[in-house]
Amino acid sequence: MAEPLLEVRDLSMHFELRGGLARRLRRQPNAVLRAVDGVDLELARGEALGLVGESGCGKSTLGRCIVGLYTPTGGEIRYEGAELQEKRDRATRRRIQMVFQDPYSSLNPRMTVKQMLSELLRAHDMVPKAQIDARCSELLDLVGLGARSLDAYPRQFSGGQRQRVSIARALALEPELLVADEPVSALDVSVQATVLNLLEELRQKLGLTLLLIAHNMAVVRHVCDRVAVMYLGRIVEAAPTDELFANARHPYTQGLLRAVPRLVPGRESTAAAVVGDPPSPIRLPSGCRFHPRCPVAQAPLCVDADPALGAGPGLAEHVAACHFAWTAKPVTHIPDVERGVREAR
């Protein structure tokens, strides 16, 4: 494989939570929220990687670390082989851009589209002064908005149109890597489709590398070449998209896929796909982080030992962090969290 465009090595982002007065008086250390806790990730040039997981798994935090909105507390991020420093220069910042989830709060309500775009073009010297106006129209054209929109304010647009403006803003700096954090989850179904198609089209046309952060497995399947699944600050499985959907090896990924509601009427099973709630990232479970909810966890192995993210035999591209990922799985049992409930019934 050629040198990856982006390389994330053992990245951590821990947030120290300020404790209450009692805690401080007793001189107890503050609690630490481990949002991202040792993540390795690579992105090849031109690739679309999907990052999926439930809320609180750290996927957005990871995206923000990559863009440079957070300074990671550990590990490193390399871009074209060079480590990104805490303070990035303007040229580096230009190359990694972000599209946010909420198109209502991520656009300045008091600036017209033209003001937004031309400010960026000027500050980064993207085009000669005389061509700024022409470039603004070109950018809007690229995202499927007419030149008429140039003088409009964000409030005059619908949700889908606003997301197009956000994308135009990110593209103004001609980035190589676009990090899109849940770009369609605030939009209606029929509008989601248009924005997803636009992302796909732009990727083909501009050769963009895309990191798509999403909770919707179907969205990721449509857009991405490869998918990484996060659980409690770690990547638990990653594989090429078709491989992951056809042959998921981690019990969490398998549960996640079973939990997605299908359009085919009726239910296949009445049992929950994954039981219980995700534990708090402040008090992480011992051993494998998924063991309290896992249907195949074995004591003491899974309770004590933290499985490493390893490739399958003959499958260099498919990695999973489960003790039983590549061997026959033990017999399914009912995890403790559910047992209490069933016995009560």
Add this chain to the structure above:
Amino acid sequence: MSAPLLRVTDLRVEFPLARGVLHAVDGASFDVDAGEALGLVGESGSGKTMALRALVGLLPRTARIAGGSVEFDGVDVLRIAEDERRALRGRSIAMIFQEPMTALNPVMRVGEQIGEGPLVRLGYGRRRARERALELMRLVGIPDPEQRAGAYAHELSGGMRQRVMIAIALSMEPKLILCDEPTTALDVTIQDQILKLLASLRERLGVSIVFVSHDLAVIAQTCQGVAVMYAGQVIETGSVETVFREPRHPYTLSLLRSVPDVDDVRELLSTIPGAPPDLADLPPGCRFHPRCPFVQVDCVDGAFPLRPLGGGRSTACIHHELAAEDARREPVIAGG
């Protein structure tokens, strides 16, 4: 067949505005049989939430009901006095909202909230109300009910809060539960747990459900019947099985085709051109005609009420065979 438990006929809800009248719900009709779950599906602004709220008189202050009837168990709910409606609400008709954190009382223990209905309205004693609360908590799958009963809403996870909401809704043994996007704020694994819980409760207790959602897949998993709304009107009804496999309205067809399906990858997702109409300035004729791929000359004026098709189905489209043909040519949903 006996009369349905709930029959909504030509329901109209309006908001007077300075620039005219906003027709939030403009002729919605659907039936719900006893023990049936009906999905009310549509995009934002289609009127699905307003239609649901009108059923129990929980509309915003500025809204007015401009017409139609809502027959519940033989009584026209829109024509009875407010105190009679209040007696119905929570008792025979319960509601579950989207955001349990804002719907629950933050300063009251959840066990007391669940037992409050039986205590205040069914005349239970304190001890019996508490026992009933614990029994309901077990029914909805809350682990350690004795301990959790003493918790406040903020101490529970999103999924547990929604289970508490369901327990409250069930506390007075309603005949009908109205659910407004009950799982939209939840993660997919928790959504799966809650949907399966609602389905099993419906089967065990025989309660009817009206389920409002924008998510077609959620409706497919939970409901037997479906009513599709567009621009304030119900434009197609029928069983989920028939409507999803062979839609008879171009809007239903387009909507189903635009959903990314996790089992079926297509090069490009189909999209619906244009945007839904302004509810204060509606197009003449069929409301979908400016965006319809099968539009004909006779679609641009006249009225387009729901017409029965037989087999328990109905559609507002006068050229529904075009949508049906298209669905036969290329299956709408994969598998099954």
